[in-house]
Amino acid sequence: GAGVSQSPRYKVAKRGQDVALRCDPISGHVSLFWYQQALGQGPEFLTYFQNEAQLDKSGLPSDRFFAERPEGSVSTLKIQRTQQEDSAVYLCASSQGTSGYNEQFFGPGTRLTVL
């Protein structure tokens, strides 16, 4: 595809519901990142994949957050038993190389609202 795509663009969940957010990176990009961006803040790192391997998940705020990239392309960020504090924009980015030194291309984000 022409760029990184994310779906859904908007998600409203009731507290306690599980949600799944999808990221389609640029074809051929090895590295994939997930970020959480609260209103008026910069993106905060959640997790990083190199192909299908999750090399860093230090930014995941709790064990309710889980990410996977089983075939090294599409990735899914799953949040179980959503809480109000999970409300934010979730950004996905991909880059061509195997380190973050490379330019990261961001998707438009998924805005999650937990009621």
Place this chain on the structure above:
Amino acid sequence: EDQVTQSPEALRLQEGESSSLNCSYTVSGLRGLFWYRQDPGKGPEFLFTLYSAGEEKEKERLKATLTKKESFLHITAPKPEDSATYLCAVQAPFGGNRDDKIIFGKGTRLHILP
């Protein structure tokens, strides 16, 4: 603690009025410093990467510079379409055998008045 601080938080300029945005960082072993532009409702768009003190990069009306403690994004004769949030991010070692960490600042909201 590693930190990235951007100032000012918001800036309003008249069209054609040049200015600079600041990104101060305290990290151990900077690998790279990135500038991004973010428009409302969109993901950040890459602008520049700087790797070492003294390095400069330019793109249209934007020029980024880097010292050992901070980076500046200079905007020359801005136009209304330059209005956006400008984000700075740094990449630094985590330590041990862990991958590098990427830390974003909170951004500067720039508004150019016609």
